[in-house]
Amino acid sequence: MRVDDILVEAARPLWRHKLRSLLSVLSIVMGVASVIALMTLMQAASQGVGRRLDALGANLVAVTVNPLAASTGGTPTLTLPQALSLAKIPGVAGVAPAAYAAIPAERAGREAPVTVYATWPTFTRIMGYHVAIGRNLSMRDESASAALVVLGSAAAQALFPHDGHPIGRTVVIGGEPYRVTGVLAPKGSLFGVNEDAVAILPLTTYQRAADNGSVTSVYVQAQNPARIRPLMRELADKLGQWLGPQNQYTVVAQSLVLGVVHRISRLLTDILAGVASISIVVGGLGILNVHLMAVAERIREIGVRKSVGARRCDILVQFLAEAVLIAGIGGVIGTGLGVALSQAIGQRLGLSVVVNLRIVEDALVISLLLGVAVGLYPALRAAALAPVEALTFDR
Amino acid sequence: MVGREDVRGAEVTVQSLSRIYPHPCRTVALQEITLTVRPGEWLAIVGPSGSGKTTLANILGLMDRPSSGRYWLDGRDVTALSDRERALVRNRLLGFVYQSFHLIPTLTARENVELPLVYRGVPRRRRRELAEAWLCRLGLEGRLHHRPFELSGGQQQRVALARALIGSPRLLLADEPTGNLDEENARDMRRLFSELRDQGQTIILITHDWALAQSADRIARLEAGRLVGDMAGRTGYAR
Ligand SMILES: Nc1ncnc2c1ncn2[C@@H]1O[C@H](COP(=O)(O)OP(=O)(O)OP(=O)(O)O)[C@@H](O)[C@H]1O
Ligand SMILES: [Mg+2]
Numbered sequence: 001m002r003v004d005d006i007l008v009e010a011a012r013p014l015w016r017h018k019l020r021s022l023l024s025v026l027s028i029v030m031g032v033a034s035v036i037a038l039m040t041l042m043q044a045a046s047q048g049v050g051r052r053l054d055a056l057g058a059n060l061v062a063v064t065v066n067p068l069a070a071s072t073g074g075t076p077t078l079t080l081p082q083a084l085s086l087a088k089i090p091g092v093a094g095v096a097p098a099a100y101a102a103i104p105a106e107r108a109g110r111e112a113p114v115t116v117y118a119t120w121p122t123f124t125r126i127m128g129y130h131v132a133i134g135r136n137l138s139m140r141d142e143s144a145s146a147a148l149v150v151l152g153s154a155a156a157q158a159l160f161p162h163d164g165h166p167i168g169r170t171v172v173i174g175g176e177p178y179r180v181t182g183v184l185a186p187k188g189s190l191f192g193v194n195e196d197a198v199a200i201l202p203l204t205t206y207q208r209a210a211d212n213g214s215v216t217s218v219y220v221q222a223q224n225p226a227r228i229r230p231l232m233r234e235l236a237d238k239l240g241q242w243l244g245p246q247n248q249y250t251v252v253a254q255s256l257v258l259g260v261v262h263r264i265s266r267l268l269t270d271i272l273a274g275v276a277s278i279s280i281v282v283g284g285l286g287i288l289n290v291h292l293m294a295v296a297e298r299i300r301e302i303g304v305r306k307s308v309g310a311r312r313c314d315i316l317v318q319f320l321a322e323a324v325l326i327a328g329i330g331g332v333i334g335t336g337l338g339v340a341l342s343q344a345i346g347q348r349l350g351l352s353v354v355v356n357l358r359i360v361e362d363a364l365v366i367s368l369l370l371g372v373a374v375g376l377y378p379a380l381r382a383a384a385l386a387p388v389e390a391l392t393f394d395r
Numbered sequence: 396m397v398g399r400e401d402v403r404g405a406e407v408t409v410q411s412l413s414r415i416y417p418h419p420c421r422t423v424a425l426q427e428i429t430l431t432v433r434p435g436e437w438l439a440i441v442g443p444s445g446s447g448k449t450t451l452a453n454i455l456g457l458m459d460r461p462s463s464g465r466y467w468l469d470g471r472d473v474t475a476l477s478d479r480e481r482a483l484v485r486n487r488l489l490g491f492v493y494q495s496f497h498l499i500p501t502l503t504a505r506e507n508v509e510l511p512l513v514y515r516g517v518p519r520r521r522r523r524e525l526a527e528a529w530l531c532r533l534g535l536e537g538r539l540h541h542r543p544f545e546l547s548g549g550q551q552q553r554v555a556l557a558r559a560l561i562g563s564p565r566l567l568l569a570d571e572p573t574g575n576l577d578e579e580n581a582r583d584m585r586r587l588f589s590e591l592r593d594q595g596q597t598i599i600l601i602t603h604d605w606a607l608a609q610s611a612d613r614i615a616r617l618e619a620g621r622l623v624g625d626m627a628g629r630t631g632y633a634r
Contacts, residue, residue, distance in 0.1 A: 005513050016501055304497045307458055308511040308558065309486020311479055387458040391497065 001314050010321035013294065021326060024287045028330025028370070029337060031280030032363045036338025037345065038276050039359045042269035044342075044351040046262055059093070059222040060126060061253045063235055065215075065243065077214035080203075082242055086218055089238070091231050096123035096219040099206060105155060105199050106172045112158035114151075114199045116173060118206030119219075124150070124184070126221045134167040134182030137202055141181075145204040149178035153186040154196035173199060176209050228253045283330075284370045291323055291378035302382050303391030316383040323375020324368060331367030335360050404435040404597030405469045405488060405565035407455065412464030414450050414620075424450040426620040428464070437588065437598040439608035442617035448601040451617070452570045455599060456491050457481045469565065486514050490559030494571035496551045498543040504530060504554045505539045511562040529557035533587070549580030556587065567591065569600045573607055585610050 001009075014021040063086070065077050083097035098119035104111045117123060121137045124130075132153065141148050149171060151159070160166040166180045178201065187195045207213050222231050232251050239249045295302075302315055339355050346353030385393075407430075414425040424447040432438045442448050453459040454466065457473065466474045473484060485491075490511075498507045508526040517525075530539055533553040543551055552572060559567060569588075573581035585607050592598055592612070600611060608614050616624035 001514060002516055002518070004519065012501065300497070301499050301501075304499055305510065305514075306482065307456070307485060307491050307497070309482050309514040309562075311482040311514070314514055388453050391458065 001310075001317065006317055006321050007325075009318045010325045013298075013322060014325060017294075020290060024290050024326045025330040025333065027283030027286050028280070028327055028367055029334040031276070031283045032331050032334025032367050033338035033341060034279055035273060035276040035366075036335060036359055036363050037341040038272045039269065040338070040342035040353055040355055041346060041349075041351065042265065042272055043356060043359075044346055044353045045349075046265040046269065047354075048351055059225045059228065060128075060255070061220040061222060061228065061232055061235060061251060063218040063220060063239065064250050064252070065217070066248050066250060077216060078218065078239075078242065079213070080215055083215045083218045086220060086235065086238065089231070089234050091223050091227055091234075093221040093223045094122050094126055095221070096120045096126050097203060097215045098123060098217045098219060099203065099210075099212070099215055100217060101174070101210075103174050105149075105151075105159060107159045107170070110159055110161075112155050112197065114155045114173075114197050116199045116201060116206070118201045118203045120203055123200060123219060126219045129187060130185040131182045132185040133165070134180065136182055137200065142202045142204055145208055146202055147176065147178050147205060148181045148202065149173065150182040150184060150200040151180055152184050152196040152198035152200075154194055155199055156180075156183045158197075171199075173201070174209065178205075225255060228255060280366065280370060284374045287323065287326060287370075288374040288377070291319070291375055292381075294322070295319060295378045295382045298382075299385060299390050299393040302385055303387060303389070303393065306385075306387040307391055312383045315385075316379045319379035319382050320372065320375045323379070324371035327367045327371025327374075331364045334367065335363055338363065402435075402563065402591075402595040403565065404595050406434045406467075407432040407566060407597065407599065408467040408470075409455070410465045412451075412454065412461045412466065414447070414454060414459070415462045423620050425454070425461070428620075428622050430615065430622060432597060432599060434597055435592070435595040436613065437592040437596075437600065437611040439611035439614045440599065440601045440617060441603070441605075441608050441614060446617040447620040448617055449570055450620075452568055452599070452601050455566075456489055456568045457485050458491075482514075486511055486562065488565045490562065490564035490567045492552070492555050492559050492567070492569040492572045494574035496543070496548075496555045496575070498551055498554055498558075500543050503540045503542055504535060504546065504550075507543070507554055508557045508561055510558060515562065525561055526557070529561050530554070533557050547580075548575050549577070549583065552576060552580070552584065553587075556584075560591075565597060567596055567598045569598070569602075571602055571604075572600070573602065573604045581607065 078097075080097055083095065086092065087095040096119050098117050100118065101116045102113070103116055105114045105116075106112075120142060121139060124136050131150070134150070137148060137150055140146075151166065151171070156166050159171055160169070166183060169180050170177045171180060172178070184196070184198070203215070220231075220235065222228050232253055236249075236251045239251070243249055302310075305315060339360070342353050342355065409428055409430050412425055412428040412430075413423065416422040416424055428451065440448055440451065450459070454461050457476075461474070464474070465472060468484065468488060473481070476484065499510070502510075505523065505526045508529055509522040512522045512525065527539060530536065533556060535550060535553055535557070538546060538550060538554075543554070546554065552575070556572070573584050576584065581604060588598060588600065588607070589610055598611070600607070602608050612627075614624075614626050615622055
C-alpha cells in the first residue's frame with residue numbers, strides 16, 4: 001500500500017463518523033491542553049520565585065539575635081563593634097547592622113503599619129532596594145544622628161495618598177518626628193511580608209531615641225553566592241563565641257529559604273503533571289473503546305480487503321494510522337489550546353508565561369505514542385482475522 | 396466487453412482435497428476432491444445446498460486452507476504458502492465474485508473496483524483510469540460515484556465483477572453470482588461470463604442456476620462433499 005492510500009484510508013472513517021471522531025479528538029485535546037497549561041503555568045510560577053531570588057540578592061545572609069532570648073535579660077545583645085567586625089570575615093562583601101521594630105508611622109492623623117529598620121546606609125543595597133525619589137541615607141546622617149527617614153513605596157503611599165512628593169515632609173515614628181529624604185521603588189511581597197511597608201532610619205538616631213545601644217540584626221552580603229554555606233558556618237561560630245548557646249541567634253540565607261520554596265514548587269509541578277497525565281490516559285481508554293468498536297463494525301470490510309489481496313500488515317497499518325491520526329489531530333489542537341490557556345491564565349495571575357518548546361514537543365510525542373498504544377491492539381485484532389471468517393462474519 | 400487483450404487463463408489442479416470443520420460438530424465438507432481445470436476453461440460446479448460448493452470455492456480462492464490434499468495453480472503448489480504469499484496470489488492471480496457482492500459500503504463504485512490495485516501499489520491516477528474503463532465496459536459509466544446502497548443488485552454485481560477483473564486475474568472464481576439477481580440481470584451475467592471465457596479466462600463458477608451452468612464448458616456435481624459427476628456443458632467438452 002502506498003503512503004497516500006494509507007492516509008486516505010485512515011482519514012475516511014474519521015470523516016464518516018464525524019461525531020465519534022470529534023469526541024475522540026476532544027478527549028485527546030483536553031488531556032494535552034491541560035498538561036501543557038499546567039506545566040507551563042507551574043514553570044512560570046517557579047521561574048517567578050527564581051527571579052525573586054535573584055532580585056533579593058542571592059548573596060544575602062541575615063544574622064538575627066533571637067528576640068525572646070534577648071528579652072529574657074541574661075544575655076547581652078550584639079554591640080555595634082561586634083556587628084561591624086563581621087565585615088572582616090573573608091568572603092563578606094558588606095554588612096548593615098540594624099535594629100528593627102514593628103511600630104506604626106503616623107502623619108496628620110494617618111497611620112501606616114511599617115517595619116522600622118534602624119540601620120546603616122549599606123542596608124538598601126544589601127537588601128536589593130532602589131531609591132525611586134530623593135536620596136538614600138548617608139554615613140554623615142548616621143554619625144550626625146539625623147532625624148531622617150527613607151520610606152518604602154507602600155509606606156509612602158499610605159502616608160501621602162494624595163501627595164506624590166513626600167520628600168522634605170515630616171512623619172512621626174515612635175513619637176519622634178523624622179523628615180523624609182527618600183522613597184524606595186516597589187519590591188513586592190515575599191512570604192506574605194510586604195517589603196514595601198518599611199521605614200529606614202539611621203541606626204544612631206534610633207538608638208538614641210530608644211535609649212538602647214544594641215544591634216538586633218546584621219545583614220551580611222556574601223561575595224560569592226556559591227560560598228554561602230561555609231560563610232554561614234563562620235558567622236554562626238562568631239555568634240556562638242559572643243552569645244553562647246545556639247538558640248540565642250539565627251543565621252539565615254534568603255537564597256536557601258527560596259531554594260526550598262523553589263523545590264517545593266517544582267515538586268508541585270511534577271504532581272500536577274501526573275494528575276494531568278491521568279486525564280490523557282483516561283482519554284486514551286475512551287479511544288481504545290471506540291477503536292475496538294470500529295474494528296468490530298468493519299470485520300466484513302476487513303474480509304473483503306483480504307480477499308482482494310490485503311496482507312496482514314496492510315490491515316494493521318490502516319487501523320493504526322486511523323488511531324494515530326486521531327491522536328495527532330488531538331495533539332496539535334490540544335497544544336494550541338494549552339498554549340492559549342496558559343497565556344490567558346498567566347495574564348490573569350500576573351505571571352510572565354513563556355511557552356517551553358520542550359513541553360510542547362513532549363505533549364505532541366506523547367499524544368502520538370498514545371495513538372499507537374491505543375490503536376495497536378484493535379489493529380492487531382483486525383489484522384489477525386482469518387479471511388473467510390472475516391468475510392462471512394455475521395453480527 | 397471490447398478492448399480487453401487476450402487473457403492467459405490459469406490451470407487449476409487439486410488432488411485428494413478434503414476439508415473438515417471441527418466445530419461446532421465435526422463436518423466433512425469436502426472429501427478427496429480431485430479435479431483439473433484447463434487454461435481458459437469454464438467449469439461450473441453444481442450441487443445441493445450444503446454439499447461443499449462454497450467450501451471448495453474458498454479453498455480454490457486461497458481464502459481457506461484444506462485439511463488435507465494438494466492444490467496447484469498453474470503448476471505451482473500453493474497448498475503450503477504463508478499467509479503473506481497467499482494474499483499476494485489472491486491479489487495478482489485471482490478474482491472473486493460472491494452471491495452477496497461483498498462491496499465495501501463506505502466506498503463508491505469506483506473505489507471498490509480500485510481496491511485490488513490499491514494493494515498492488517498502483518498509483519491513484521492509473522487506478523482510476525482502469526476502474527472507470529472497467530465500469531464503463533460493464534455499462535456503469537453513470538454510476539462511478541454511487542455507493543453500493545445506491546445501486547441495484549445487478550449493478551452491484553457488475554461492480555463486483557469489475558473489481559474481480561481489474562487486476563487481470565488468471566482465475567475467476569464466482570460463488571452463486573446470480574443468486575441475488577433477477578432473470579434479466581442473470582442473463583446479462585451469463586453473457587459476460589461467456590465473453591470472458593471467449594477471451595481465454597479460466598472460470599470456476601458455482602451455481603444453482605441451471606441455465607448459467609449449461610453455458611459452461613463443463614459441469615461438475617458435488618454431493619455431500621464428493622465429486623459425483625463431471626459432464627460436458629454447452630460446448631460439448633468433457634474429460
Ligand atoms: N465455517 C463453518 N464451520 C462449520 N461448518 C461449516 C462452515 N461452513 C460450512 N460448514 C458446513 O460445511 C458443509 C458445506 O457447506 P458449504 O457452505 O460449502 O455448502 P454449499 O454447497 O455452499 O451450500 P449452499 O448451496 O447452501 O451455499 C455444510 O454442512 C456446512 O454446514
Ligand atoms: Mg454456498
